[in-house]
Amino acid sequence: MMVEERLSLRVHSCRFMSQLLVTGGAGFVGSHTCLALLQANHRLVVLDNYVNSSADSLERVCDLVGLKDRDALKVVQGDVRSPDDLNRVFQLSDKPIEAVLHFAGLKAVGESISSPLHYWDINVTGTRCLLQAMQSYGCKTIVFSSSATLYGSPKTLPITENSLVDPTNTYGNTKAAVERLLRDLVASEDSWRVACLRYFNPVGAHPSGTIGESPQGIPNNLFPVITKVALGQIDKLKIFGGDWPTEDGTAVRDYIHVMDLAEGHCFALELLQREDPQLLVMNLGTGTGYSVLEVVKAFEKACGVNVPYEIINRRPGDVACTIADPTLAQKKLGWRTKFSLDAMCLHSWSWQKDNPNGYIN
Ligand SMILES: NC(=O)c1ccc[n+]([C@@H]2O[C@H](COP(=O)([O-])OP(=O)(O)OC[C@H]3O[C@@H](n4cnc5c(N)ncnc54)[C@H](O)[C@@H]3O)[C@@H](O)[C@H]2O)c1
Structure with missing residues (x-):
């Protein structure tokens, strides 16, 4: 290869791609996506109020990426509902913000x-305030963290994007409401580029075990509870319902490794920026479901630890089974999940073992 070619390749790989705003970037999915975005040479401004996270996650992201240029990641503590905080982030960087990834x-x-x-305020009003600010700064590209929860109890499996949106709880209602707002926005002006990514069940951690899920207070999601039980911080895993219409009676979910999910965001952003303005709505899942008992057994085997459990009553708002049909994301984005259930277990465990109290050490 000619010297000039080598040089131009290096310049290309060092060239920064886009100036992005990441709301909720200190959280679980946000921090792993910040890592992937920085590795793709984007420059980020993160807005987070740390209500369920800590600034430490982003410090560790910088260390993992080996970030020399600290201007590539600016962090503002603030609230997505605050016009003042939003003005601050939109005016912070010398280059205009080209797109937003909205995790908050x-x-x-x-x-x-x-x-x-409270949920409608943060999830729906918060998004409306963000969109208002985006419009006034001429930023019309957004990747929104939607959720498979909005499908409620599906009539058929796997779930496609055309399946009925029929949430069974308030959280799902707020996600469905934001998707409708985004749809209205796209219909009002054809310059918006919007991706609603409907995540199934994000789990796992960065393979290094350096960043992971660190919820404040008592965890709600399966994996943080399993790892805390394995560590002896919680007595036993409470399994909500053993009488679901599934093979072993426990609920079935489509678990997706958080690094696969992070990559899905990078691909969706790239497609929005490359193609004509459009509304993309897509499932991000693996297409394979596991019951809670299957996950417990897989975790015990992969990590060599015991996870005592007890089956109790179902939780209000829960459903028996959700499994994604990820074909659309595979076709449109050229995206494939890479990590197995064993990897999800091992990476969650290595994060929890090395960080028994999450980011509070
Ligand atoms: N993890 C899941 O199981 C899952 C599944 C589907 C969809 N989602 C969605 O993905 C997004 C990210 O989820 P996560 O698992 O990373 O959650 P998380 O709680 O770890 O991250 C959310 C982040 O948003 C911040 N935040 C909350 N309210 C804020 C506000 N008003 N202003 C600024 N920052 C605020 C929190 O401090 C946190 O850092 C959320 O919108 C969530 O609803 C998550």
Whole structure:
């Protein structure tokens, strides 16, 4: 290869791609996606109020990427509902923000049922405020963290994007409402580029075990509970319902490794920026479902630890089985999940073992 060619290749790989805003970037999915975006040479401004995270996650992301140029990741502590905080982030970088990845929000189904006003405020009003700011700064590209929860209890499996949107809880209602708002926005002006990524069940951690899921308070999701039980921080895993219409009676979910999910965001962003303005709505899942008991057994085998459990009553708002049909994302994005259930277990375990108290060490 000619010297000039080598040089131009290096310049290309060092060239920064886009200036992006990442809301909720210190959280579980956000921090892993920030890592993937920085590795793809994007420059980021993160807006997070740390209600369910800590600034430490982003420090560790910088270390993992080996970030020399600290201007490539600016972090603002603030709220997506605050026009002042939004003005601050849109005015922070010398280059205009070209696109937003919107992770900020609340996600606990049980809490959403008991605190609907709070969930509608953060998830729906928060998104409306963000979109308002985006419009006034001429930024019309957004990747939104939607959820498979909005399908409710599906009539047929696997779930395609054309399946009925019929949430069974407040959290799912807020995600469905934001998707409708985004649809209205796209219909009002054809310059918007919008991706609604309907995640199935994100789990796992960066393979290094350096960053992972670190919820504040008592965890709600299966994997953080399993790892805390394995560590002895929680007595036993409470399995909600052993009488679901599934093979072993426990609920079935489509678990997706958080690094696969992060990559899905990079691909979706790239497609939005490359193609004509459009609304993309797509499932991000593996297409394979595992019951809670199957996950427990896989975890015990892969990690060589015991996970005592007890089966108790079903939780309000839960459903028996959700499995994605990921064909659309595979075709449109050329994206494939790479990590197995064993890898999800091993990486979650190595994160939890090395960081027994999450980011609070
Ligand atoms: N993890 C899942 O199981 C899952 C599944 C489907 C969809 N989602 C969605 O993906 C997104 C990210 O989820 P996650 O698992 O990373 O959750 P997370 O709680 O780890 O991350 C959310 C982040 O948003 C921040 N935040 C919350 N309210 C805010 C506000 N008002 N202003 C600024 N920042 C705020 C939190 O501090 C946190 O850092 C959420 O919108 C969630 O609803 C998550």
